[in-house]
Amino acid sequence: MTPPSTGPRLRESLQGIPSYKPGRPAPVATGRTMYKLSSNENPFPPLPELEEAVRASVHVMNRYPDLACGRLVGSLSERLDVPVNHFAPGTGSVALLYHLLQAVCEPGDEVVYAWRSFEAYPIAAQAAGANRIQVPLTADARHDLDAMAAAITDRTRAVIVCTPNNPTGPTVSHRELAEFVDRVPSDVLIVIDEAYLQFIRDPQAADGLALYREHPNVCVLRTFSKAYCLANFRVGFAIAHDPVAEALRACTPPFAVSTLAEEAALAALACENRLLEQVEVLVKERFRVVDGLRAAGLRIPATEANFFWVPAGAETDDFAQACEDAGVVVRAFPGDGCRVSIGEPAANDIVLEVGTRWAASHPG
Structure with a gap:
């Protein structure tokens, strides 16, 4: 029966x-x-240039966008001096985080992050089947990197550092983050979320891109949503070494970034x-x-x-x-x-x- x-x-x-x-x-x-x-x-x-870029690309709405987001990635590659194959574009940096954790986590693995931090982190970790390891912020609302390093175990697959931290605001200094990265095992992915990079004025703030250049297990997330006025278009990108970047692209849905969004991002770079x-x-x-x-x-x-x-x-x-x-x-x-x-x-x-x-x- x-x-x-x-x-x-x-x-x-x-x-x-x-x-x-x-x-x-x-x-x-x-x-x-x-x-x-x-x-x-x-x-x-x-800006009018952004609106015009979107209007000019509406006529191709019946066609699929460029799978590789090639023009935008090429422009970013030249600006940031990063190889094209180290980029993974996506629908905002938060979507890329979801895909990153899917790429590195098996059920029962661990993801370490500060708390309180961006509220999507525990959702992305649990969606990937990972256990959420939340490390309390310090009394002044900053990342406690010593405690985060101590929370890493042999089941840890990713550590997330949000700088400046959402929602509390403080950034991590470059010296602090560099020392932290040196303490993290090389087989653990370190995700540096720089969604608010353009608003930083502290000269001592961490430079995620510099740490990516030095460490194969560092991945940097950035977005066009905040400083570039494109929150509605959902354009972000990750920078990581192979094979992380390749795995991330494999986990990202095809045609994620629309032509309209790509053209808007290119226009934003042109009038940066x-x-x-x-x-x-x-x-x-x-x-x-x-x-x-x-x-x-x-x-x-x-x-x-x-x-x-x-x-x-x-x-x-x-x-x-x-x-x-x-x-x-x-x-x-x-x-x-x-x-x-x-x-x-x-x-x-x-x-x-x-x-x-x-x-x-x-x-x-």
Whole structure:
């Protein structure tokens, strides 16, 4: 007798897998503007050159894109002095991370990363069947690289370092990261996530590309989503030595990056100077807001990204609600804190006002 159907059998490792929670959009409010500061998006509208590049490529929407994303990879290869075969393009750096862990992890293997860090890390690790080894941040919201090195076992297949760290903001110094890389076994993949690279102003910050050149087990992730205003087009790339780059390309779905996205990324590289001028504006706004909130009494960790962290602890939801009541939506991590993106000056002014009132009513 055929047993009653219970549906398809799914992998046991996916049970209880956390779901990714995007930043909430700003609600519509009558009589005032609401601002979305919950997703680390670039608030500047796309440059005309980017829009024109997309419009000019619409006529090929009935054709498949270039599987190798050859024009973009070729341009990046020249700019970064990296061999073409060391690139793997994909739909944003986060998708490439998923594919990387699929490439290196067997069921029961381990992935080590800081926590709290980018919330996609535990999802990607569990989706690959790996055990998640979360190493707490230091008291000042930085990676504890000594503790991360100590957490590595013979089952560890990958270690992820997010610098600057999302959602808390601090970067890892080059000296710290170089010493850490030297301590990691050569058969463990070290993933350096540099999604916010262009916002760094600390001269001591880690240079992932330099470490990749020195160590065959280092892979660097970068994206066009933040500094280049292309979050919606999902264009990212990984840089790694063979055979990691080859394995990553094998795990990436074919035709992942559309022609429209590739042309937009090429246009962004062509007008990079103007885009980086916008980044400089955001960095200055970051200094203005963070300095103001610290002067008011809030304990804001060092940040080198396009966001900052408010360690509100048990009152995180209350702080997020106070921001929304004033006109801005921030990203709340209940029990830990709020990540606040740098946005338009008007939105940043609201955050300054809310933060100043909050500090006055929550001394110490």
